[in-house]
Amino acid sequence: xxxxxxxxxSIAVSHAVQMARAEAIAxxxxxxxxxxxxxxxxxxxxxxxxxxxxxxxxxxxxxxxCIGMSASGARTYTATSSQGxxxxxxxxxxxxxxxxxxxxxxxxxxxxxxxxxxxxHGDIMAARDIGWIQIFVENGQESYDHTIMAFKIAExxxxxxxxxxxxDGFILTHVVEAQEFLEQKQVDKFxxxxxxRFTMDxxxxxxxxxxxxxxxxxxxxxxxxxxxxxxxEHILKVWxxxxxxxxxxxxxxxxxxxxxxKVLLLIMGSLxxxxxxAVDELREAGEPVGLLKPRLWRPFPFEDLxxxxxxAELVIVCDRALSLGGAAGPVLAEMRSALYPLAEKPAxxxxxxxxxxxxxxxxxxxxxxxxxxxxLAQGPSQEFHIFGVRG
Numbered sequence: 001x002x003x004x005x006x007x008x009x010s011i012a013v014s015h016a017v018q019m020a021r022a023e024a025i026a027x028x029x030x031x032x033x034x035x036x037x038x039x040x041x042x043x044x045x046x047x048x049x050x051x052x053x054x055x056x057x058x059x060x061x062x063x064x065x066c067i068g069m070s071a072s073g074a075r076t077y078t079a080t081s082s083q084g085x086x087x088x089x090x091x092x093x094x095x096x097x098x099x100x101x102x103x104x105x106x107x108x109x110x111x112x113x114x115x116x117x118x119x120x121h122g123d124i125m126a127a128r129d130i131g132w133i134q135i136f137v138e139n140g141q142e143s144y145d146h147t148i149m150a151f152k153i154a155e156x157x158x159x160x161x162x163x164x165x166x167x168d169g170f171i172l173t174h175v176v177e178a179q180e181f182l183e184q185k186q187v188d189k190f191x192x193x194x195x196x197r198f199t200m201d202x203x204x205x206x207x208x209x210x211x212x213x214x215x216x217x218x219x220x221x222x223x224x225x226x227x228x229x230x231x232x233e234h235i236l237k238v239w240x241x242x243x244x245x246x247x248x249x250x251x252x253x254x255x256x257x258x259x260x261x262k263v264l265l266l267i268m269g270s271l272x273x274x275x276x277x278a279v280d281e282l283r284e285a286g287e288p289v290g291l292l293k294p295r296l297w298r299p300f301p302f303e304d305l306x307x308x309x310x311x312a313e314l315v316i317v318c319d320r321a322l323s324l325g326g327a328a329g330p331v332l333a334e335m336r337s338a339l340y341p342l343a344e345k346p347a348x349x350x351x352x353x354x355x356x357x358x359x360x361x362x363x364x365x366x367x368x369x370x371x372x373x374x375x376l377a378q379g380p381s382q383e384f385h386i387f388g389v390r391g
Contacts, residue, residue, distance in 0.1 A: 002246065004180050009140035010035035010173045012181075013079075013105055013165075016147035018049045019187045022077040022103075023194075024069035026054040026062045030084040031117050032169035033107035037079050059084035063091040063102075070100035071208060073199035075151060078102065081169060082109035082123045089127060095162045096131030097224060098209050101154030101194075102162040104132075105147065108269065108320075109169040110356045118357020119169040121269065121320035124297075125330040131224055133163040133231055134297040136268040138254075140177035143167045145248055148182075152191050152238050159231045160197065166297070168270040170357070182246060190245055232299045252301035253308050254293040257283055261290030263369060264309060264346075267318040268294050268331065271353075271360055275318075278365035289369065294331075302338045309339065312346045316372045318365070319352045319384070327383045347376055350384035358388065 007015075014036050017025070025044070027037035043049040052069070056062045059080050070076040080088060085106055095102055106124055110116040124134065133153060137143045143165065150163040167173060182190075200208065212220055236252070243249030254272070257279050258264060265275050272293040282289040292308050292315075294301065309315055319329030328336065332350035339345040349372045354360045368387060375381060 002180050002182050004178055006176055006178050008035065008174065008176050009143050011039050012140055012144045012179050013147050014039040014043065015181065016144045017077050018043055019182070019184055020148050020151045020191055022051055022075050024052045024074035024076045025078060026056055026065035026069065027078045028056055028059050028062050028084060030081050032109060032173045033079045033081040033105065035173065036105060059087040060091060063088040063095060066102045067091065067095050067098065067100055070102050071200045073196040075194040076102045079105040079107065081107040082111055085123045085127055086111060092127060092130040092132065094209065099160040100162055101160055103150045103154055104162065105165050105167060107169040107173045108166050116356040119171050120355050120357065124166050125321035128298065128330060131228060132298065133161050133235070134166065135164065136166045136295055136297055138270055138272050138293065140172060141179045143172060144179055144181070145242065145246065148187060148191060149238050149242050153235050155194050156234050157197050159234050161228060161231055166269065171270045186245060190242065229299050235296065250295060252296040253304040254295055255308055256291040256293065258290035258292065258308065260288050262288045262313045264290050264292050264312045264315045265318060265365060266292040266294065266315055266335065269320065274360055274362055275365050278362040281362065282366065300334055305335065305338050306342060309346055314372060314376055315346050315348045316368060317348060317350045318368065319350060320354050322352055329384055332384055349375060349380060351387045352384060353387045
Protein backbone atom coordinates (compact mmCIF):
# COMPACT_ATOMS: atom_id res chain seq x y z
CA UNK A 1 0.00 0.00 0.00
CA UNK A 2 1.11 3.55 -0.68
CA UNK A 3 1.77 5.69 2.39
CA UNK A 4 1.38 9.41 2.98
CA UNK A 5 4.21 11.50 4.44
CA UNK A 6 4.99 15.14 5.12
CA UNK A 7 8.36 15.95 3.62
CA UNK A 8 10.40 18.68 1.99
CA UNK A 9 9.90 18.34 -1.75
CA SER A 10 13.64 18.17 -2.49
CA ILE A 11 14.00 15.25 -0.08
CA ALA A 12 11.00 13.55 -1.67
CA VAL A 13 12.71 13.82 -5.06
CA SER A 14 15.84 12.20 -3.64
CA HIS A 15 13.68 9.36 -2.29
CA ALA A 16 12.12 8.96 -5.73
CA VAL A 17 15.62 8.59 -7.20
CA GLN A 18 16.43 6.05 -4.49
CA MET A 19 13.24 4.07 -5.19
CA ALA A 20 14.06 4.15 -8.90
CA ARG A 21 17.31 2.42 -7.94
CA ALA A 22 19.59 4.89 -9.68
CA GLU A 23 23.06 3.40 -10.07
CA ALA A 24 25.18 6.45 -10.85
CA ILE A 25 24.90 10.07 -9.73
CA ALA A 26 27.22 12.97 -10.51
CA UNK A 27 26.31 16.41 -9.23
CA UNK A 28 27.53 19.75 -7.99
CA UNK A 29 25.51 21.63 -5.36
CA UNK A 30 23.84 24.88 -6.34
CA UNK A 31 20.98 26.78 -4.71
CA UNK A 32 18.10 25.84 -4.71
CA UNK A 33 18.90 22.32 -5.93
CA UNK A 34 21.39 21.48 -3.17
CA UNK A 35 19.13 19.53 -0.82
CA UNK A 36 18.37 16.93 -3.51
CA UNK A 37 21.95 15.85 -4.16
CA UNK A 38 23.01 16.46 -0.56
CA UNK A 39 20.45 13.91 0.59
CA UNK A 40 21.35 11.47 -2.17
CA UNK A 41 25.00 11.74 -1.16
CA UNK A 42 24.04 10.82 2.42
CA UNK A 43 21.96 7.89 1.18
CA UNK A 44 24.91 6.50 -0.78
CA UNK A 45 27.35 7.09 2.09
CA UNK A 46 25.01 5.38 4.58
CA UNK A 47 24.42 2.38 2.33
CA UNK A 48 20.73 3.21 1.78
CA UNK A 49 21.28 3.51 -1.98
CA UNK A 50 23.66 1.22 -3.83
CA UNK A 51 25.10 3.66 -6.33
CA UNK A 52 28.22 5.55 -7.31
CA UNK A 53 28.13 9.21 -6.28
CA UNK A 54 30.72 11.45 -7.91
CA UNK A 55 31.55 14.75 -6.24
CA UNK A 56 32.69 16.86 -9.16
CA UNK A 57 34.17 20.35 -9.38
CA UNK A 58 31.52 21.87 -11.63
CA UNK A 59 28.25 21.24 -13.43
CA UNK A 60 30.14 20.90 -16.72
CA UNK A 61 31.98 17.99 -15.16
CA UNK A 62 28.77 16.61 -13.65
CA UNK A 63 27.09 16.22 -17.03
CA UNK A 64 30.30 14.93 -18.61
CA UNK A 65 30.51 12.27 -15.91
CA CYS A 66 26.84 11.40 -16.37
CA ILE A 67 27.47 10.77 -20.05
CA GLY A 68 30.32 8.42 -19.22
CA MET A 69 28.30 6.57 -16.60
CA SER A 70 25.28 6.27 -18.87
CA ALA A 71 27.51 5.03 -21.67
CA SER A 72 28.68 2.26 -19.34
CA GLY A 73 25.07 1.12 -18.93
CA ALA A 74 24.23 2.63 -15.54
CA ARG A 75 20.90 4.19 -14.60
CA THR A 76 22.08 7.78 -14.25
CA TYR A 77 20.78 10.88 -12.45
CA THR A 78 21.81 14.44 -11.74
CA ALA A 79 20.27 17.75 -10.69
CA THR A 80 21.14 21.39 -11.21
CA SER A 81 19.81 24.93 -11.41
CA SER A 82 20.32 28.30 -13.07
CA GLN A 83 24.02 29.07 -13.60
CA GLY A 84 24.77 25.39 -13.15
CA UNK A 85 22.50 24.49 -16.05
CA UNK A 86 24.14 27.24 -18.08
CA UNK A 87 27.58 25.81 -17.31
CA UNK A 88 26.37 22.39 -18.51
CA UNK A 89 25.09 23.86 -21.76
CA UNK A 90 27.82 22.54 -24.07
CA UNK A 91 27.41 18.99 -22.79
CA UNK A 92 23.60 18.92 -22.76
CA UNK A 93 23.50 18.73 -26.56
CA UNK A 94 25.95 15.81 -26.53
CA UNK A 95 23.89 13.84 -24.00
CA UNK A 96 20.76 14.01 -26.15
CA UNK A 97 22.48 13.57 -29.52
CA UNK A 98 24.14 10.40 -28.22
CA UNK A 99 20.77 9.22 -26.85
CA UNK A 100 21.82 8.67 -23.24
CA UNK A 101 18.74 8.26 -20.98
CA UNK A 102 19.97 10.49 -18.16
CA UNK A 103 17.35 11.92 -15.79
CA UNK A 104 17.91 15.41 -14.41
CA UNK A 105 15.94 17.61 -12.04
CA UNK A 106 16.22 21.34 -12.75
CA UNK A 107 15.27 23.49 -9.75
CA UNK A 108 14.26 26.47 -11.86
CA UNK A 109 15.95 29.72 -10.88
CA UNK A 110 16.67 33.08 -12.47
CA UNK A 111 19.93 33.60 -14.35
CA UNK A 112 22.48 36.27 -13.51
CA UNK A 113 22.95 39.15 -13.79
CA UNK A 114 22.19 40.71 -11.51
CA UNK A 115 22.73 37.77 -9.17
CA UNK A 116 19.37 36.32 -8.16
CA UNK A 117 18.72 33.00 -6.44
CA UNK A 118 14.91 33.04 -6.66
CA UNK A 119 12.57 31.32 -9.05
CA UNK A 120 11.68 31.96 -12.63
CA HIS A 121 12.05 29.87 -15.80
CA GLY A 122 14.91 31.78 -17.40
CA ASP A 123 17.35 28.91 -16.95
CA ILE A 124 15.37 26.20 -18.73
CA MET A 125 14.02 28.50 -21.43
CA ALA A 126 17.61 29.32 -22.37
CA ALA A 127 18.05 25.55 -22.81
CA ARG A 128 14.77 24.73 -24.50
CA ASP A 129 16.40 23.45 -27.71
CA ILE A 130 18.90 20.98 -26.23
CA GLY A 131 17.00 17.95 -27.52
CA TRP A 132 15.90 16.61 -24.11
CA ILE A 133 12.40 15.60 -23.10
CA GLN A 134 11.21 18.33 -20.73
CA ILE A 135 8.36 18.18 -18.22
CA PHE A 136 7.05 20.80 -15.76
CA VAL A 137 5.57 19.89 -12.37
CA GLU A 138 3.27 21.90 -10.16
CA ASN A 139 3.70 20.53 -6.62
CA GLY A 140 5.60 18.05 -4.49
CA GLN A 141 3.48 15.04 -5.40
CA GLU A 142 4.04 15.65 -9.08
CA SER A 143 7.78 16.09 -8.47
CA TYR A 144 7.97 12.67 -6.83
CA ASP A 145 5.78 10.94 -9.41
CA HIS A 146 7.47 12.36 -12.48
CA THR A 147 10.96 11.60 -11.20
CA ILE A 148 10.12 7.90 -11.11
CA MET A 149 8.32 8.02 -14.46
CA ALA A 150 11.19 9.90 -16.11
CA PHE A 151 13.49 6.89 -15.84
CA LYS A 152 10.97 4.61 -17.53
CA ILE A 153 10.36 7.15 -20.29
CA ALA A 154 14.03 7.88 -20.96
CA GLU A 155 15.16 4.25 -20.91
CA UNK A 156 12.55 2.95 -23.35
CA UNK A 157 14.51 1.58 -26.31
CA UNK A 158 12.15 3.41 -28.67
CA UNK A 159 12.91 6.69 -26.87
CA UNK A 160 16.46 6.71 -25.40
CA UNK A 161 16.49 10.41 -24.68
CA UNK A 162 17.57 12.27 -21.55
CA UNK A 163 14.73 13.78 -19.58
CA UNK A 164 14.40 16.91 -17.44
CA UNK A 165 11.88 17.43 -14.65
CA UNK A 166 11.44 21.17 -14.04
CA UNK A 167 10.39 22.14 -10.51
CA ASP A 168 10.22 25.72 -9.29
CA GLY A 169 13.10 26.68 -7.03
CA PHE A 170 12.23 27.47 -3.39
CA ILE A 171 8.49 27.58 -4.18
CA LEU A 172 8.68 23.78 -4.40
CA THR A 173 12.21 22.71 -3.49
CA HIS A 174 12.20 24.07 0.05
CA VAL A 175 8.60 23.58 1.17
CA VAL A 176 7.14 20.69 3.14
CA GLU A 177 4.10 19.09 1.55
CA ALA A 178 2.01 15.99 2.18
CA GLN A 179 2.88 13.40 -0.45
CA GLU A 180 1.90 9.85 -1.16
CA PHE A 181 4.82 7.45 -1.69
CA LEU A 182 4.56 4.13 -3.46
CA GLU A 183 5.92 0.97 -1.90
CA GLN A 184 9.32 -0.15 -3.18
CA LYS A 185 7.83 -3.35 -4.63
CA GLN A 186 5.36 -1.25 -6.64
CA VAL A 187 8.18 0.87 -8.07
CA ASP A 188 10.25 -2.23 -8.87
CA LYS A 189 7.36 -3.70 -10.82
CA PHE A 190 6.70 -0.45 -12.65
CA UNK A 191 10.39 0.27 -13.30
CA UNK A 192 12.43 -2.90 -13.85
CA UNK A 193 16.26 -2.83 -14.01
CA UNK A 194 17.73 -0.87 -16.88
CA UNK A 195 18.99 -2.93 -19.81
CA UNK A 196 20.91 -0.58 -22.13
CA ARG A 197 20.76 -1.09 -25.85
CA PHE A 198 24.40 -0.09 -26.36
CA THR A 199 27.20 0.16 -23.81
CA MET A 200 30.89 0.94 -23.75
CA ASP A 201 32.68 -2.35 -23.10
CA UNK A 202 36.45 -2.96 -23.40
CA UNK A 203 35.67 -6.46 -24.67
CA UNK A 204 33.54 -5.07 -27.51
CA UNK A 205 35.10 -1.78 -28.62
CA UNK A 206 32.84 0.74 -30.33
CA UNK A 207 32.81 4.42 -31.15
CA UNK A 208 30.25 6.80 -29.66
CA UNK A 209 29.88 10.45 -30.62
CA UNK A 210 31.85 10.25 -33.85
CA UNK A 211 32.68 13.14 -36.16
CA UNK A 212 30.05 13.94 -38.83
CA UNK A 213 30.76 15.60 -42.15
CA UNK A 214 28.20 18.06 -43.61
CA UNK A 215 26.93 15.26 -45.86
CA UNK A 216 25.67 13.40 -42.75
CA UNK A 217 24.91 16.04 -40.14
CA UNK A 218 21.43 17.03 -41.35
CA UNK A 219 20.25 13.41 -41.40
CA UNK A 220 21.56 12.83 -37.89
CA UNK A 221 19.70 15.88 -36.57
CA UNK A 222 16.58 14.82 -38.45
CA UNK A 223 16.72 11.43 -36.73
CA UNK A 224 17.01 13.21 -33.37
CA UNK A 225 14.01 15.38 -34.19
CA UNK A 226 11.94 12.35 -35.18
CA UNK A 227 12.94 10.49 -32.00
CA UNK A 228 11.98 13.42 -29.79
CA UNK A 229 8.66 13.94 -31.57
CA UNK A 230 7.85 10.22 -31.45
CA UNK A 231 8.60 10.05 -27.73
CA UNK A 232 5.20 11.70 -27.17
CA GLU A 233 3.22 8.46 -27.50
CA HIS A 234 5.57 6.60 -25.17
CA ILE A 235 5.37 9.38 -22.56
CA LEU A 236 1.59 9.05 -22.58
CA LYS A 237 1.80 5.26 -22.18
CA VAL A 238 4.05 5.60 -19.13
CA TRP A 239 1.79 8.25 -17.59
CA UNK A 240 -1.22 5.99 -18.13
CA UNK A 241 0.53 2.99 -16.59
CA UNK A 242 1.58 5.04 -13.59
CA UNK A 243 -1.93 6.41 -13.24
CA UNK A 244 -3.34 2.89 -13.15
CA UNK A 245 -0.81 2.08 -10.41
CA UNK A 246 -1.13 5.21 -8.27
CA UNK A 247 -4.50 6.70 -9.17
CA UNK A 248 -2.77 9.88 -10.31
CA UNK A 249 -3.15 10.52 -14.03
CA UNK A 250 -1.24 13.18 -15.94
CA UNK A 251 -1.77 14.85 -19.32
CA UNK A 252 0.37 16.93 -21.69
CA UNK A 253 -1.93 19.92 -21.06
CA UNK A 254 -3.85 20.00 -17.79
CA UNK A 255 -7.20 21.81 -17.93
CA UNK A 256 -8.88 23.60 -15.04
CA UNK A 257 -12.48 24.78 -15.36
CA UNK A 258 -12.16 25.29 -19.11
CA UNK A 259 -15.75 24.22 -19.87
CA UNK A 260 -17.46 27.15 -21.59
CA UNK A 261 -14.51 29.46 -20.89
CA LYS A 262 -14.12 32.38 -23.28
CA VAL A 263 -10.89 33.55 -21.64
CA LEU A 264 -8.08 31.10 -20.85
CA LEU A 265 -5.00 31.74 -18.75
CA LEU A 266 -1.98 29.60 -19.62
CA ILE A 267 0.97 29.10 -17.25
CA MET A 268 3.50 26.38 -16.42
CA GLY A 269 4.87 25.32 -13.05
CA SER A 270 3.81 25.94 -9.46
CA LEU A 271 2.00 29.22 -10.16
CA UNK A 272 -0.74 27.16 -11.77
CA UNK A 273 -2.14 26.58 -8.30
CA UNK A 274 -2.15 30.34 -7.63
CA UNK A 275 -3.94 30.90 -10.93
CA UNK A 276 -6.55 28.31 -9.93
CA UNK A 277 -7.58 30.54 -7.01
CA ALA A 278 -8.07 33.48 -9.36
CA VAL A 279 -10.11 31.33 -11.75
CA ASP A 280 -12.28 30.06 -8.88
CA GLU A 281 -13.06 33.59 -7.72
CA LEU A 282 -13.81 34.83 -11.23
CA ARG A 283 -16.03 31.82 -11.92
CA GLU A 284 -17.98 32.51 -8.74
CA ALA A 285 -18.50 36.05 -10.02
CA GLY A 286 -19.96 34.63 -13.23
CA GLU A 287 -16.98 35.26 -15.52
CA PRO A 288 -16.27 32.45 -18.05
CA VAL A 289 -12.55 32.09 -17.32
CA GLY A 290 -10.48 28.88 -17.38
CA LEU A 291 -6.88 27.75 -16.99
CA LEU A 292 -4.48 25.69 -19.10
CA LYS A 293 -1.33 24.22 -17.54
CA PRO A 294 1.04 22.69 -20.10
CA ARG A 295 3.02 19.90 -18.47
CA LEU A 296 4.95 18.64 -21.48
CA TRP A 297 7.32 21.26 -22.87
CA ARG A 298 9.37 19.03 -25.17
CA PRO A 299 8.11 17.44 -27.29
CA PHE A 300 5.69 20.33 -27.62
CA PRO A 301 2.04 19.21 -27.36
CA PHE A 302 0.67 20.98 -30.46
CA GLU A 303 -2.55 19.02 -30.90
CA ASP A 304 -3.39 19.01 -27.19
CA LEU A 305 -3.16 22.79 -27.03
CA UNK A 306 -5.19 23.26 -30.20
CA UNK A 307 -7.93 21.10 -28.76
CA UNK A 308 -7.77 22.84 -25.38
CA UNK A 309 -8.42 26.34 -26.77
CA UNK A 310 -11.45 25.29 -28.81
CA UNK A 311 -14.26 27.77 -28.18
CA ALA A 312 -12.11 30.36 -26.41
CA GLU A 313 -11.93 33.95 -27.63
CA LEU A 314 -8.76 34.98 -25.79
CA VAL A 315 -5.73 33.07 -24.50
CA ILE A 316 -3.45 34.92 -22.08
CA VAL A 317 -0.01 33.34 -21.91
CA CYS A 318 1.94 34.08 -18.73
CA ASP A 319 5.63 33.52 -19.33
CA ARG A 320 8.12 33.21 -16.48
CA ALA A 321 11.07 34.17 -18.70
CA LEU A 322 12.09 36.77 -21.27
CA SER A 323 13.26 36.27 -24.82
CA LEU A 324 15.40 39.39 -24.65
CA GLY A 325 15.01 41.49 -27.78
CA GLY A 326 12.59 38.97 -29.27
CA ALA A 327 8.99 39.31 -30.35
CA ALA A 328 7.49 37.27 -27.52
CA GLY A 329 8.19 35.21 -24.43
CA PRO A 330 9.25 31.60 -25.11
CA VAL A 331 5.89 30.03 -24.24
CA LEU A 332 3.96 32.77 -26.02
CA ALA A 333 5.98 32.24 -29.19
CA GLU A 334 5.35 28.50 -29.12
CA MET A 335 1.66 29.01 -28.45
CA ARG A 336 1.21 31.38 -31.36
CA SER A 337 3.05 28.95 -33.60
CA ALA A 338 0.87 26.06 -32.44
CA LEU A 339 -2.37 27.94 -33.19
CA TYR A 340 -1.26 29.43 -36.51
CA PRO A 341 -2.73 26.65 -38.72
CA LEU A 342 -6.20 26.95 -37.18
CA ALA A 343 -8.79 28.62 -39.38
CA GLU A 344 -10.62 29.90 -36.30
CA LYS A 345 -8.25 30.73 -33.49
CA PRO A 346 -8.47 32.87 -30.38
CA ALA A 347 -6.51 36.05 -29.85
CA UNK A 348 -3.26 35.30 -27.99
CA UNK A 349 -1.71 37.94 -25.72
CA UNK A 350 1.36 37.58 -23.55
CA UNK A 351 2.36 38.82 -20.11
CA UNK A 352 5.70 38.02 -18.50
CA UNK A 353 5.35 37.66 -14.73
CA UNK A 354 7.31 36.70 -11.64
CA UNK A 355 10.83 37.34 -12.92
CA UNK A 356 13.50 36.77 -10.30
CA UNK A 357 10.97 35.45 -7.82
CA UNK A 358 8.70 38.52 -7.65
CA UNK A 359 5.60 37.55 -5.73
CA UNK A 360 2.51 36.61 -7.71
CA UNK A 361 -0.91 36.65 -6.07
CA UNK A 362 -4.32 35.55 -7.39
CA UNK A 363 -5.04 39.27 -7.78
CA UNK A 364 -2.13 39.46 -10.23
CA UNK A 365 -3.90 37.14 -12.63
CA UNK A 366 -7.14 39.06 -12.23
CA UNK A 367 -5.33 42.27 -13.13
CA UNK A 368 -3.73 40.60 -16.16
CA UNK A 369 -7.11 39.35 -17.40
CA UNK A 370 -8.57 42.86 -17.04
CA UNK A 371 -5.65 44.45 -18.91
CA UNK A 372 -5.77 41.81 -21.65
CA UNK A 373 -9.47 42.40 -22.21
CA UNK A 374 -8.87 46.15 -22.45
CA UNK A 375 -6.03 45.66 -24.89
CA LEU A 376 -8.07 43.29 -27.03
CA ALA A 377 -10.90 45.81 -27.19
CA GLN A 378 -8.53 48.58 -28.29
CA GLY A 379 -6.35 46.44 -30.53
CA PRO A 380 -3.03 44.90 -29.37
CA SER A 381 -0.43 47.63 -28.79
CA GLN A 382 2.69 45.45 -28.63
CA GLU A 383 3.78 41.85 -28.87
CA PHE A 384 3.89 41.21 -25.13
CA HIS A 385 4.04 42.97 -21.78
CA ILE A 386 6.27 42.66 -18.74
CA PHE A 387 3.73 42.89 -15.95
CA GLY A 388 4.31 45.05 -12.90
CA VAL A 389 7.34 47.07 -14.00
CA ARG A 390 7.83 49.96 -11.56
CA GLY A 391 9.09 53.46 -12.28
